Amino acid sequence: MTAADREAAARRQRARTVALWRWALIEPAMDDALTSRQRGAIVRELAAREHEGPSGTLVAVSRRTIDRWVVARRQGGFEALVPSPRQCPPRAGTETEELAAGLKMENPARTAAQVRRILAAQLGWSPSVRTIQRWLEARELTTRPGGAPPQAFGRFQAGAVNEIWTADLMNGPKVAGRPSFLAGIIDDRSRFLTGARFVRRPDAVRFAGVLHGAIAAHGIPQTLYTDNGSCFADSSLQRACAVLGVKLVHSAPGRPAGRGKIERAFETIQQQFLVEVTGDGQHPARHPVASLEELNDLLDRWVRTVYHARVHSETGQAPQARYAAAGPPARPEPALLKEAFSWSVIRLVRKTATVALEGNVYCVDPFLAGRKAELVFDPFDLTQVTVYWGGRKVGTAVPQVIGRHAHPKAPPDEDPAPAALGGRLRLARAGTLAERVRSLPGRDRWHRGAFGARAGPRRPRDPADLDQWLAELFRGVPAARAVADGPGRARHRRARF
Numbered sequence: 182m183t184a185a186d187r188e189a190a191a192r193r194q195r196a197r198t199v200a201l202w203r204w205a206l207i208e209p210a211m212d213d214a215l216t217s218r219q220r221g222a223i224v225r226e227l228a229a230r231e232h233e234g235p236s237g238t239l240v241a242v243s244r245r246t247i248d249r250w251v252v253a254r255r256q257g258g259f260e261a262l263v264p265s266p267r268q269c270p271p272r273a274g275t276e277t278e279e280l281a282a283g284l285k286m287e288n289p290a291r292t293a294a295q296v297r298r299i300l301a302a303q304l305g306w307s308p309s310v311r312t313i314q315r316w317l318e319a320r321e322l323t324t325r326p327g328g329a330p331p332q333a334f335g336r337f338q339a340g341a342v343n344e345i346w347t348a349d350l351m352n353g354p355k356v357a358g359r360p361s362f363l364a365g366i367i368d369d370r371s372r373f374l375t376g377a378r379f380v381r382r383p384d385a386v387r388f389a390g391v392l393h394g395a396i397a398a399h400g401i402p403q404t405l406y407t408d409n410g411s412c413f414a415d416s417s418l419q420r421a422c423a424v425l426g427v428k429l430v431h432s433a434p435g436r437p438a439g440r441g442k443i444e445r446a447f448e449t450i451q452q453q454f455l456v457e458v459t460g461d462g463q464h465p466a467r468h469p470v471a472s473l474e475e476l477n478d479l480l481d482r483w484v485r486t487v488y489h490a491r492v493h494s495e496t497g498q499a500p501q502a503r504y505a506a507a508g509p510p511a512r513p514e515p516a517l518l519k520e521a522f523s524w525s526v527i528r529l530v531r532k533t534a535t536v537a538l539e540g541n542v543y544c545v546d547p548f549l550a551g552r553k554a555e556l557v558f559d560p561f562d563l564t565q566v567t568v569y570w571g572g573r574k575v576g577t578a579v580p581q582v583i584g585r586h587a588h589p590k591a592p593p594d595e596d597p598a599p600a601a602l603g604g605r606l607r608l609a610r611a612g613t614l615a616e617r618v619r620s621l622p623g624r625d626r627w628h629r630g631a632f633g634a635r636a637g638p639r640r641p642r643d644p645a646d647l648d649q650w651l652a653e654l655f656r657g658v659p660a661a662r663a664v665a666d667g668p669g670r671a672r673h674r675r676a677r678f
Contacts, residue, residue: 400510
């Protein structure tokens with residue numbers, strides 16, 4: 182239904198409401214047993230006072246109008262009391278309206294604002310954009326510019342519980358000065374939220390955590406329906422669905438109609454839950470939330486006690502009752518879940534029977550030298566890597582050089598505090614300076630005086646005092662030393678501490 186159709190339907194409804202009011206108003210004068218004198222007295226009495234109109238305001242009706250309504254009711258019944266639609270001649274003229282419609286049909290991509298610009302350039306003037314929009318809506322040129330009707334979508338519902346899960350992300354409130362995002366998963370049949378959790382980052386790792394919890398608690402779905410966001414198009418999600426036997430389906434770009442159920446659930450959360458909580462002090466009437474854990478705890482309780490327990494307007498049942506009616510779900514084994522949500526990469530094994538992964542070096546079986554092997558690992562723990570070749574497990578990679586314990590695409594959910602980060606930087610700086618001192622030539626002549634247990638100041642335990650301790654420690658170090666720069670060559674470098 183177009184906007185013009187809705188407006189016309191509203192006009193017809195208002196007209197029938199007015200007709201009902203007129204019918205009730207003149208009802209006392211419609212008795213056939215009344216004489217003309219008696220009917221005239223009733224009509225004069227009705228015209229002498231004010232009445233509550235259809236809109237609730239007081240209105241006065243003249244005797245001549247009441248007489249006309251009485252005659253119209255006798256001759257035409259109820260339909261004769263319906264007010265006729267207003268016929269206003271267009272001020273701009275039909276030629277301008279036809280020209281605007283022709284410009285739209287000539288190029289359906291033109292908007293009302295663009296049509297107005299063309300009219301102004303050709304005629305020297307133009308009606309308002311809203312007027313042109315009404316013209317186009319009356320001719321259905323906004324919904325059917327080429328004459329063909331738009332594609333119709335019927336209502337769809339899965340035939341069984343856990344047949345289709347729909348997932349999406351939504352922007353959440355700021356908590357502790359940082360944004361948050363809600364990752365939600367809904368069962369298409371029961372409208373049961375199998376997963377709903379606020380996270381800090383809308384990446385594949387956070388969504389995998391929500392999906393892992395949903396599958397562990399409610400079983401494996403047959404189909405996972407998502408959009409084309411980066412977290413849903415990641416290879417790790419594709420591998421997890423392949424291992425679990427889940428069909429991963431992405432909606433067509435620009436056609437989000439199929440995800441209406443999760444969007445409606447997000448709207449309910451926004452209007453009934455998020456409106457009552459806040460992560461800052463700008464809304465004193467809302468419940469303050471200090472951390473992401475507290476926000477997730479409140480959301481979990483609201484979902485269990487309110488959303489899942491309330492009767493859904495579409496299904497006529499509470500999501501919890503509709504989901505439980507299907508029986509207990511078959512939950513997967515923990516080993517299968519661990520395998521499914523592990524990451525995997527293909528790496529070429531070097532001739533030294535070692536393989537590199539994100540800067541780390543691992544030793545593998547020598548028979549894999551020169552071959553490509555699949556490395557399966559937990560993105561949060563790179564110290565344990567399982568090696569597969571030819572579809573079979575061939576052993577575990579032994580860490581040789583570990584420089585990174587977690588994958589770069591799996592950062593911690595909460596960043597370290599600035600104070601802790603500063604302490605780490607100062608400790609790293611202290612270690613760098615100590616290494617520079619130990620590499621200086623001739624350090625043995627003053628090493629005992631500078632680093633002796635009694636000659637130098639004792640190292641403080643607080644990282645904030647490291648700079649002052651280093652300044653006192655290196656007060657007697659010579660300003661410049663000859664530093665070897667290669668065989669037979671030397672250069673002078675000023676020592677900075």
